[in-house]
Amino acid sequence: MSAPPLAFGAENPSADCIADSAGGLTFDLDVPGSADAAAHWSAALVLRRRGSAPAEAPGDADEVRLPLAPSGAGRVRAVLPSTVALPEGRWDVHVACGEAAPQRLLPGLADLRSLVDRRPGPSTSPLAVRIPYATKHGNLSLRSWLRAPHAEAGDVLVEDSGITGHGSLYRVEDPGAWLAGAVVEARCRRAPELVRTAPVTADGQDFTFALSYAQLCEEWRGGLDVWDLWLRGPEGSQPVRIARILDDVADKKQIFTYPAKPYAASYAPARVSPYYTVDNDLSIKVDERPPVAAAR
CATH class of the missing domain: 2.60.40 (Immunoglobulin-like)
Known part of the structure; x- marks a missing residue:
């Protein structure tokens, strides 16, 4: 029974x-x-x-x-x-x-x-x-x-002229060879044809890149622009979304926050900041600076 x-x-x-x-x-x-x-x-x-x-x-x-x-x-x-x-x-x-x-x-x-x-x-x-x-x-x-492969985001620094990111590449046979000549691509969601690239400096499976505010704000015309970050390697390989998943935090969007850096874009004053999406992928947003409140 x-x-x-x-x-x-x-x-x-x-x-x-x-x-x-x-x-x-x-x-x-x-x-x-x-x-x-x-x-x-x-x-x-x-x-x-x-x-x-x-x-x-x-x-x-x-x-x-x-x-x-x-x-x-x-x-x-x-x-x-x-x-x-x-x-x-x-x-x-x-x-x-x-x-x-x-x-x-x-x-x-x-x-x-x-x-x-x-x-x-x-x-x-x-x-x-x-x-x-x-x-x-x-x-x-x-x-x-x-x-597979996976590009794990590490430290992200909001600096005076741009954003510097560090990361590590996993699940490829030879990370050092894969990263040789690799670039980071920032892809604009508003206009997919807009892509900004930054060369990668590699040390074994670890990499560093820097994107300038000038690159990200050149075509900005107000409102919100979001740039998704990808790592592109050798010819014939698929680009890899840069993300942060190798820890115990399931939702990083509200936990890992970064300051918004003011930038004098040609169109209008802007602010730029990196952030993690709902899928823990790394992106950068460009938005309008809020007006300064009048003194009372």
Whole structure:
């Protein structure tokens, strides 16, 4: 006789998360009810990509099911290895058992120490990054990236004449050769044909670049211009979006902030500042300087 379904009640259970340096995650959660419930064959942790419909068949690319197994003391565990492909996006975390509708999980304790200052080893396989976080509604979700090659943004300096950026290149066979002659491209969202380039100075797999305010403001005519930063390498290679994902911060836009530098553009006074997008990609915005308030 099979064990009864997991006795999850009206209140959503929580899951503790442990991250490893390779990109894997372990989920531990309590099982209300009998110990036998933890062994139910259908118990699973369900990851569902945000914006997708529930999976209609096994193997759906927008849903991943991880079996839950007893881990002692009335707890169950699911493991998401780094080798399991998880396409880029935001994944909501559920627990499911039998015919009952999956329940959203709440975030418990998170041990993400292995993600801090992560520096992946040499490999050409896609770099898997998964960061658990609490949504604005208090539920548990994951932000996933899967990139090869990957250009990791480091220090970004807002200086008098322009913006200097540092980064590291991963997931190419010979980073030093790839970076030889590489350039950073700033691509204007408003007008895709507008591209500004800056040469790269390489030191092994690390690189440095500088974009001047004059370059970014030359065609600016007021309003907001956004420039997305890409790293372009040897002929025939695909350009790589510069991003910051190798740490424990899932959403950097409100956490990593930079000052806006005033610049006397030919059209009007402007201000320029780097920022991270909602996907943790590095961009630069050029906007109008706010008027100076009159003294009272």
